[in-house]
Amino acid sequence: MPVRTRRAAAALASAAAMALFTAACTGSGAGGASDDPKARTTLTFWHGWSAPGEVKAIEANVRSFEKKFPHIRVNIVKNITDDKLNQALRAGGSNAPDVVSSFTTDNVGRFCTTGALADLKPFLEKSKIDPATTFLPQMAKYTEHDGKRCAVPLLGDAYGLYYNKKAFAEAGITAPPKTLSEFDAVAKKLTKTKGDSYEQLGFMPNFQGYETTFEHYATQFGVQYFDADGKSNLARDPAAKALFTWQKNLAAQLGGFRKLEKFRTGLGDEWGPKHPFHTGQVAMQLDGEWRGKMAKDAGLPFEIGAAPLPVPDDQAGEYGKGYLSGTILGIANTSKKQNAAWELVKYLSTDTDAVVSFANAIHNVPSTVAALNSPKLNSDPLYRTFVKIAQHPKSAHAPSSVNGGAFLLTAQDLGVRHEAGREPDLDAGLRKADAQVDKDNEQAR
Incomplete structure (x- = not known):
């Protein structure tokens, strides 16, 4: 996902936006899972991809979904930042998305605790999908928070x-x-x-x-x-x-x-x-x-x-382990078409051919066990190195937090100060970082 912004400045902006989001979100949506998934309807899907090849790849998967579910049409909105996504999830309304994807894996804790994204457990159970065995376990872990699953992985990074x-x-x-x-x-x-x-x-x-x-x-x-x-x-x-x-x-x-x-x-x-x-x-x-x-x-x-x-x-x-992250996919809690939205989420995240074709197209790591073992998956040796890293049992993402990725920014800031000589006493710096993280987390609850 080369066009993703992974730098600390972008993460800080996202954390700030999520702080406002937490304060304003009520945690309850106007929608529910009462719609008929077989009724003719139109869903709105927001995603963050913007590079032409990536946009083409996700659109191809959505069009394949529409062929399989001809009664559901999908309006696709590209290049959505997390700031805009957070505002829409909070506000709801007729122009808000039904299905969303985000590159900010660190925000899963916030999405789940605020109720911005719907709880997917009932949908998974209805579809007889066990996240722990369907998805790569390490990726399944970073798409839930405190036992609540409000997202599923849609490809990953190793x-x-x-x-x-x-x-x-x-x-x-x-x-x-x-x-x-x-x-x-x-x-x-x-x-x-x-x-x-x-x-x-x-x-x-x-x-x-x-x-x-x-x-x-x-x-x-x-x-x-x-x-x-x-x-x-x-x-x-x-x-x-x-x-x-x-x-x-x-x-x-x-x-x-x-x-x-x-x-x-x-x-x-x-x-x-x-x-x-x-x-x-x-x-x-x-x-x-x-x-x-x-x-x-x-x-x-x-x-x-x-x-x-x-x-x-x-x-x-x-040796062999590495850091993991990836795109998360969920249903807006304010959506009134959650059953239909689930069909799209399920297809994009669990259909093996869809996952493999998307992974091959944008050169990311598949997030399902079946896709990782598919003979259709890219066989390039360089790429396969990262597939193996993703599958290592000790590979992991940072833990989810009610405060999103703010605790990571605190650690990062300490590192910048320490390497520059502005925080010469590392032990004291670590203690200050702990105090700041605990304070931030308490305020976010």
């Missing part, structure tokens, strides 16, 4: 490590690293300085680098964000401190925060052909399954490889 095979060969590196100590050594070996900058950087570890966020690193370390009572757990979790410590130490080995940050600000656009991994300025890149297709489309003059992101040395047995 994160791993891309590497420049030419740079590896020139440095005498024969295989991608599996542990962080190996990774640090490889990143340092691949780094070629040029004055006060770099001819080639082994890896950009900075928290403001492309995809190198706290959340994306955290799965490798096994960070436990909350304790059994739902309180923020960063200061008490050795994995969180180990993550921050490792990141800052690697930055120091590669030239230090200021030198890296100066280099980072001059790099090309994340979603354009001048991405620093494409240009050879960065030899290893943490990224999702879409990067392989983007690299191919950019016509790189070197071969690339993909592997899971390395893990801490004391977790070597869990």
